[in-house]
Amino acid sequence: xxxxxxxxxxxxxxxxxxxxxxxxxxxxxxxxxxxxxxxxxxxxxxxxxxxxxxxxxxxxxxxxxxxxxxxxxxxxxxxxxxxxxxxxxxxxxxxxxxxxxxxxxxxxxxxxxxxxxxxxxxxxxxxxxxxxxxxxxxxxxxxxxxxxxxxxxxxxxxxxxxxxxxxxxxxxxxxxxxxxxxxxxxxxxxxxxxxxxxxxxxxxxxxxxxxxxxxxxxxxxxxxxxxxxxxxxxxxxxxxxxxxxxxxxxxxxxxxxxxxxxxxxxxxxxxxxxxxxxxxxxxxx
Amino acid sequence: xxxxxxxxxxxxxxxxxxxxxxxxxxxxxxxxxxxxxxxxxxxxxxxxxxxxxxx
Numbered sequence: 001x002x003x004x005x006x007x008x009x010x011x012x013x014x015x016x017x018x019x020x021x022x023x024x025x026x027x028x029x030x031x032x033x034x035x036x037x038x039x040x041x042x043x044x045x046x047x048x049x050x051x052x053x054x055x056x057x058x059x060x061x062x063x064x065x066x067x068x069x070x071x072x073x074x075x076x077x078x079x080x081x082x083x084x085x086x087x088x089x090x091x092x093x094x095x096x097x098x099x100x101x102x103x104x105x106x107x108x109x110x111x112x113x114x115x116x117x118x119x120x121x122x123x124x125x126x127x128x129x130x131x132x133x134x135x136x137x138x139x140x141x142x143x144x145x146x147x148x149x150x151x152x153x154x155x156x157x158x159x160x161x162x163x164x165x166x167x168x169x170x171x172x173x174x175x176x177x178x179x180x181x182x183x184x185x186x187x188x189x190x191x192x193x194x195x196x197x198x199x200x201x202x203x204x205x206x207x208x209x210x211x212x213x214x215x216x217x218x219x220x221x222x223x224x225x226x227x228x229x230x231x232x233x234x235x236x237x238x239x240x241x242x243x244x245x246x247x248x249x250x251x252x253x254x255x256x257x258x259x260x261x262x263x264x265x266x267x268x269x270x271x272x273x274x275x276x277x278x279x280x281x282x283x284x285x
Numbered sequence: 286x287x288x289x290x291x292x293x294x295x296x297x298x299x300x301x302x303x304x305x306x307x308x309x310x311x312x313x314x315x316x317x318x319x320x321x322x323x324x325x326x327x328x329x330x331x332x333x334x335x336x337x338x339x340x
Contacts, residue, residue, distance in 0.1 A: 011306060012306060013306060013308055013319075013331070013332075013338075014304050014305070014306040014307040014308065014320075015308065018304075018307075019301075019304055019307065022304060034305060034306070036305075036306060057338045057339065058335055058337050058338050059337040059338075060337050087337075132337065133336075134337065134338060134339035134340055135338070135339040135340070137336070235340060252340035253340075254339075254340050255340060256339070256340050
């Protein structure tokens with residue numbers, strides 16, 4: 001019978017974040033097993049790892065690994081239901097709205113034709129996003145009905161029923177600047193601005209990060225958003241409108257923090273994550 | 286620690302201890318490379334980015 005470590009670090013692609021987490025685990029003296037999700041298989045076996053830190057980069061593998069290992073009895077961070085929620089923008093919007101978290105006006109439409117009607121109702125400019133996209137890919141700003149008609153026609157030509165869902169949102173002018181707040185175990189660690197030359201500010205699109213003051217209001221908003229989706233480890237993306245009001249765009253369950261760490265060299269996110277993992281290990285083992 | 290890029294045969298140097306499954310870029314051909322074994326150190330071309338990757 002194979003003996004496993006108390007902690008599994010689920011990962012396929014070791015990026016800056018995973019290197020930092022591994023180094024922090026070693027600094028803190030936490031024994032762990034690096035488990036490559038590309039080799040993971042099983043189904044309702046006995047529990048292998050009491051605690052699992054799910055850092056799989058792919059949303060599908062991250063979700064199915066979490067569901068499987070939770071069914072085996074592991075405590076997975078973040079939980080399968082949180083990863084599931086956060087990988088679906090509409091279900092995230094519903095969770096945020098039902099928790100009373102401020103989020104831009106958002107609609108879903110179930111066909112391309114209905115998407116155009118929803119956009120007309122929202123007004124322009126508006127934004128259309130894939131339901132389960134990441135890194136800002138295919139997120140498109142629609143300045144007028146002609147743009148919207150063209151994009152919805154393209155969407156209609158895509159294959160697969162999920163591609164035909166239209167997730168549309170009022171565009172919040174934010175001067176090409178978003179705010180990222182990292183929340184760990186219900187505490188806001190800090191905030192950074194994600195700046196860009198274009199309206200999409202994702203770091204994956206070349207946006208850069210600078211320090212942002214973590215006000216009480218921002219901290220409360222981010223904590224509420226993380227709580228709404230049950231995220232113990234979260235990167236909450238917030239946009240500030242010209243009147244200074246803040247709106248939550250999304251909650252990231254597989255939080256990336258390369259840019260945040262550059263803006264906050266004094267805050268080692270990996271150390272905070274590992275600190276939380278240690279407390280979960282202490283409760284679980 | 287240094288090894289060879291599987292794409293262009295240039296030297297790929299690591300300042301820190303390489304990690305299994307770590308992804309690095311070749312300084313010469315800019316290919317993304319994945320560490321498949323640490324001892325001995327070996328690299329293969331990293332998988333292409335998939336549509337559900339990332340936050």
